[in-house]
Amino acid sequence: MSTKPYLSVIIPAYNEEPNFKKGILDEVPKYLEKQDYSYEALIIDDGSDDQTAKLAGEFAKKFENIRVIKNPHQGKAETVKTGVREAKGELILFTDFDQATPLSEIEKLLPFFPDYDVVIGSRQIPGAKREKEPFHRHLMGLVFNLVVQTIAVRGIWDTQAGFKCFKADVAKKLFEKLKVYAKGKKVKGALVTAFDVELLFLAQKSGYKIKEVPIIWHHVATSRVNPIKDSLRMFRDVVKVRLNDLRGVYR
Numbered sequence: 356m357s358t359k360p361y362l363s364v365i366i367p368a369y370n371e372e373p374n375f376k377k378g379i380l381d382e383v384p385k386y387l388e389k390q391d392y393s394y395e396a397l398i399i400d401d402g403s404d405d406q407t408a409k410l411a412g413e414f415a416k417k418f419e420n421i422r423v424i425k426n427p428h429q430g431k432a433e434t435v436k437t438g439v440r441e442a443k444g445e446l447i448l449f450t451d452f453d454q455a456t457p458l459s460e461i462e463k464l465l466p467f468f469p470d471y472d473v474v475i476g477s478r479q480i481p482g483a484k485r486e487k488e489p490f491h492r493h494l495m496g497l498v499f500n501l502v503v504q505t506i507a508v509r510g511i512w513d514t515q516a517g518f519k520c521f522k523a524d525v526a527k528k529l530f531e532k533l534k535v536y537a538k539g540k541k542v543k544g545a546l547v548t549a550f551d552v553e554l555l556f557l558a559q560k561s562g563y564k565i566k567e568v569p570i571i572w573h574h575v576a577t578s579r580v581n582p583i584k585d586s587l588r589m590f591r592d593v594v595k596v597r598l599n600d601l602r603g604v605y606r
Contacts, residue, residue: 474520
C-alpha cells in the first residue's frame with residue numbers, strides 16, 4: 356500500500372456485531388478494490404461492549420488496506436476524530452457503518468475536489484433520494500434543519516448525513532477544534548449528537564469552501580434513536596455551538 360493513499364475511508368463502529376454478521380461491510384473493500392486510486396479503510400471501534408472489535412480485526416485481516424483502531428467509548432465525534440488523526444490519505448471520508456449511504460456514492464463527491472475543501476452528502480437538496488424513511492423521522496429532520504439554519508449553519512440543508520469528505524489538512528485542523536464533545540467527556544451507550552453541526556460551523560467560520568451534493572440514502576431501522584431524548588440533546592448541542600462562538604471559544 357502507498358504511504359499516502361488518495362482516499363482514507365473512516366468507519367466508526369459501536370456495538371455493530373449484528374451488522375458484521377449480516378456482512379454489511381463486505382461491499383466496502385469490494386467497491387474500493389475496483390477503483391483506479393489508492394485507498395485505506397479505518398474501522399474505529401468506539402469501545403464496544405460486544406464482539407465488534409474482535410469481528411473487525413478478523414475482517415481487516417482479509418484485506419491489506421484495512422486496519423482497526425480501538426478507542427475507549429467516547430462517542431462518534433471522538434471516534435471519527437481518531438480516524439482523522441490516523442488517516443494518511445489526501446482526502447478523508449467518514450461514512451456510517453450501516454452504509455445507509457452506499458460507499459459508491461463517493462463518486463458524486465470526488466469530482467468537486469480540489470476546487471472545494473469540504474464536500475458533503477445531502478439527503479435534502481434536489482436530486483437526493485431518501486428511501487423507506489418513516490414520516491416522523493423525516494419530519495424530525497426538517498425541524499432540526501430549520502433550527503440549525505437559524506442558529507448555527509446557514510446555507511447547508513443537511514448537516515447530519517453521515518457521508519462527508521474533506522481535504523486531509525482541512526479535516527485534521529477542523530476536528531482538533533471540536534469542543535462540544537471533546538476528548539475525556541464521559542459517554543454512556545449509543546449517543547446521537549450534532550457534532551456534524553459544530554464541524555460545519557467551524558468550516559464556514561474558517562472560510563473553507565463547502566459543497567453539498569445530493570446522494571442516495573436509505574433508512575436503516577435502529578433502536579438507538581430516541582426521538583424525544585435525542586432531539587433535545589441535538590438542540591442543546593446546536594445552542595452550545597452558538598454560545599461557544601459568542602464566548603470566543605473558537606478563536
